[in-house]
Amino acid sequence: MRTAILGARVIDPSSNLDQVVDLFIDGGKLVAIGQTPVGFVAEKIINAQGLVAAPGLVDLSVALREPGYSRKGSIASETLAAAAGGVTSLCCPPFTKPVLDTPAVAELILDRAREAGHTKVFPIGALSKDLAGEQLAELVALRDAGCVAFGDGLDTFRSTRTLRRALEYAATFDLTVIFHSQDHDLAEGGLAHEGATASFLGLAGIPETAETVALARDLLLVEQSGVRAHFSQLTSARGAQQIAEAQARGLPVTADVALYQLILTDEALSDFSSLYHVQPPLRTRADRDGLRAAVKSGVISAIASHHQPHERDAKLAPFGATEPGISSVQLLLPLAMSLVEDGLLDLPTLLARLSSGPAQALRLPAGRLSVGTAADLLLFDPQASTLAGESWHSKGANCPFIGHCLPGAVRYTLVDGRISYQA
């Protein structure tokens, strides 16, 4: 299929391209930017005047809920929601049932994702068997089955000694480890950021030190083991500062933040709405500002949805009895565009944090527009707006942004030159 995309403002952060040019796609690859290739006869022409063409978004954490939790979501439903949010490549975390700690589970996910065909899927494998933090998962077999990185999520290793060995083993094979640094003990029983809001509501707190103490330990272990590391879901300004200091002393670590952490604060909890129950928790305005600054400076090079769809019942209980998480991947582009609208980031920087930044963090073959690479791209109208929830593909409606009018609207998402979503 030969496709021509005419008249779009093409922004490719990785090559500093930002101009109105035509794009030509053939055989699933981008074959030219600008001049029509000799002999190119388009079978499909997309008139993209007024639209922005950008690398398809790369989301480092989208829970697909399969296998094991089909009441919350399916690979087909959640990847379609992702495509509608402008995503062409996504990583899915290992919290499935059974856990993604065997090649069979990785293969099952990849097969179903291919069958659905909405986005490319790159699984993240468990670092330890059954996420129990005791025995290592078969990391190399998982890599060979397609896992791009390994992590145990917030279920971090209880034993620092075992964690250290896991990092050394991963380093042997140049595997990337993903940390969600939160000290178990300090966070134990907590439901919300330890601060005025949680105190007022009588919710047990998770102190900032739950993140920073664990981060300090993890960064030192990364330094010692030499493992490739990515720090996911930062929540605190001080945590971002720790990453900046580590990068400044030459440690090749990257970091991401959940998009909702750049928008919401713990004040949102004031009427006990379980829609705002997330783990790790929403923190203060000062933390949000610190995270925003770190995104702007590039210390945090990736913004991810950390999409966690839930069935209705999971959120229908008193706050502490509800399951944490927000379903938001379908709003990735328009929610992120609100950061541009609010003057916090310019458009190319935002797109970098949503494409080339995350792709480089996990060495994914994605996140840029250049001749010869896969034609994974996104066309959106920056002047239009999206009424969140007007159409909804995720099985989880647990999204506090539903009903909000957000800036920007996805028009087309293309994966390997094929239209995977069209508004």
Next chain:
Amino acid sequence: MTPMDAKRPLQLNDQGQLRHFLSLDGLPRELLTEILDTADSFLEVGARSVKKVPLLRGKTVCNVFFENSTRTRTTFELAAQRLSADVITLNVSTSSTSKGETLFDTLRNLEAMAADIFVVRHADSGAAHFIAEHVCPNLAIINGGDGRHAHPTQGMLDMLTIRRHKGGFEKLSVAIVGDILHSRVARSNMLALKTLGCPDIRVIAPKTLLPVGIEQYGVTVYSDLAAGLKDVDVVIMLRLQRERMTGGLLPSEGEFYRLFGLTEQRLALAKPDALVMHPGPINRGVEIESAVADGPQSVILNQVTYGIAVRMAVLSMAMSGQNAQRQLNQEAEESN
């Protein structure tokens, strides 16, 4: 992005009357005063030989206790009976939830039995809010204590106790002593005192028993009991749970008593006519000396008596506010 739209306060109806009683947060001073005035009038009922008024005749009050309670449960039962309501009490901690039924389903079933008012106690902060917002918005929901969050009828019975013995709040110094962190009573008391105009609210506790951000309540923090008690008019002691000794919150009951226990000697630092209050059950020799608990300044048993009147006030006011809202909704429907 547009912020969340401002909602009508969950516990008030369109005319600003109480329809649920979930927390003292956001309730205006006039409403708290109305509760106290109404409770005052019900105190007379309790003193009569026939202790009943027909305000809730034909209504069903359902006490649903997911957590153990003696005082709160029985005083709610008595309050409902004195208002001529039919009363059932369920200790759910020992029935449905152990069979895996959710809070949502348990309450929906009770609602189907045509209950009019739920009094709910639950270990999760925000449980009463959840029920009023998502489970049974058309019943009057009374919070009988939710987690660490709120115990608003206890707060109001404490205010009634203070007002009946001290006349008002505007010139008082009130000290709250002990485990503030885990206490829904302390949170409700701090809010009530602030709203009612108490100029000097003190909390006295070690750092391990104070919530972060306690300043938001407009209180002064003391770690020294003697300094905190100096010239106060009211001392509210809080119960110290035995399990606080594990996990490093406190070294021992003995050390806590030595530093924060209320003895006659320490009470002497307060004003001579200072009241001693405690929400119960008391731990003699842990937070309070027997001589003080049973002494002339103690109003601990008066609090229990007043508790019935306050609960009668809240039950009748919430029912009437809920009825008024129903009528408003009906009229609105008919005019559509």
